[in-house]
Amino acid sequence: MPGPKPHELWIENDEPPFLVVYQAYFGTGNNGNRKARAIAILGRLKRGTWHCRRCADQLPDYVRADTLYCSEGCRKRAARERRKARQSRLGVMP
Numbered sequence: 001m002p003g004p005k006p007h008e009l010w011i012e013n014d015e016p017p018f019l020v021v022y023q024a025y026f027g028t029g030n031n032g033n034r035k036a037r038a039i040a041i042l043g044r045l046k047r048g049t050w051h052c053r054r055c056a057d058q059l060p061d062y063v064r065a066d067t068l069y070c071s072e073g074c075r076k077r078a079a080r081e082r083r084k085a086r087q088s089r090l091g092v093m094p
């Protein structure tokens, strides 16, 4: 699934008071999904969950609002680690 368009939404202030800004569509002035995304990202900033689950870096502002990892590399490394832990728990030899 393709991610949201970059540069349409950005995190202006990543510490309290948090501020997430988005750009309305040029010409029409409609917001599409951007307001909902801004609210979701703001909620995660407030709850302190706007960081990568593996490397704990802050997530970039061009990813989906429900993303868990900063990059495909982190997502795959985390999956590999989970698989390795599961296999050693079950006693499976590679």
Ligand SMILES: [Zn+2]
Pocket (backbone or CB within 6 Å): 052, 053, 054, 055, 056, 057, 069, 070, 071, 074
């Ligand atoms: Zn990461």
